[in-house]
Amino acid sequence: MLINKLHEPNQEPPTVPEPFDSILYDVQSLLHVALSTALETDEPKLFQEMCRVVWCKMVQNLNEFLSHASVDHLTLVLSFDGEGVPMKWPTQRERRTKKDGEQRNVSLQGKSKYRSVLFGTNIIALKIQKYLVERLKRYQFKKIEQLKVVVSGCNVPGEGEHKLFHIAEALHPDQCRHPLVVSEDQDVFVLSFMRLHRYDTLQIYRYGKYYPVTR
Numbered sequence: 001m002l003i004n005k006l007h008e009p010n011q012e013p014p015t016v017p018e019p020f021d022s023i024l025y026d027v028q029s030l031l032h033v034a035l036s037t038a039l040e041t042d043e044p045k046l047f048q049e050m051c052r053v054v055w056c057k058m059v060q061n062l063n064e065f066l067s068h069a070s071v072d073h074l075t076l077v078l079s080f081d082g083e084g085v086p087m088k089w090p091t092q093r094e095r096r097t098k099k100d101g102e103q104r105n106v107s108l109q110g111k112s113k114y115r116s117v118l119f120g121t122n123i124i125a126l127k128i129q130k131y132l133v134e135r136l137k138r139y140q141f142k143k144i145e146q147l148k149v150v151v152s153g154c155n156v157p158g159e160g161e162h163k164l165f166h167i168a169e170a171l172h173p174d175q176c177r178h179p180l181v182v183s184e185d186q187d188v189f190v191l192s193f194m195r196l197h198r199y200d201t202l203q204i205y206r207y208g209k210y211y212p213v214t215r
Helices: 002-007 028-037 043-066 088-096 110-115 123-138 160-170 187-194
Strands: 022-026 073-079 146-152 179-182 203-206 209-212
Touching: 022 028, 022 043, 022 160, 028 043, 028 123, 028 160, 043 123, 043 179, 073 160, 123 146, 146 160, 160 187, 187 203
Parallel strands: 022 073, 022 179, 073 146, 179 203
Antiparallel strands: 203 209
């Protein structure tokens, strides 16, 4: 809500997007949502459930976006957190359990154990990444003739939302002048505002609303 509050404090964010030529999708944020809602406890079944949840949510959103597409050719960038990302969650938890300056060991069980290793090259992200790529190759999206897909996997260093913009700026200028950024992470608002000068228009999709990022 940061950008919306700063620039349009009296207006509700729109529920339909402005014209866009590319979609920058922070898939990493979906991993955390999928893990939080997962019901399975057996590891192989848990991973399969997460794959299905991430795919269903992503393809549901993509179909919604593409129903508003005004061009025949689009670029889709998918990004996962890679190596070098600070282990924020487990590090914070350990810091908060310090007593009298002494570091205490934190036992991670259940979902907490998996949540703590969702950064960098890990079995969960690799499985979901492979699952998504295989299905995207076969899936037929409506209202679009060509969808060029670029994936920055968990084996590529850097934080997911940062990598989205790095890839977008490395593409041919005609491919990404009006990006639609998709993320559950609120940090993407600050990143978008900082990089706004590189694009003609830029908007963010979060929780069913579209937030135009304006100067």
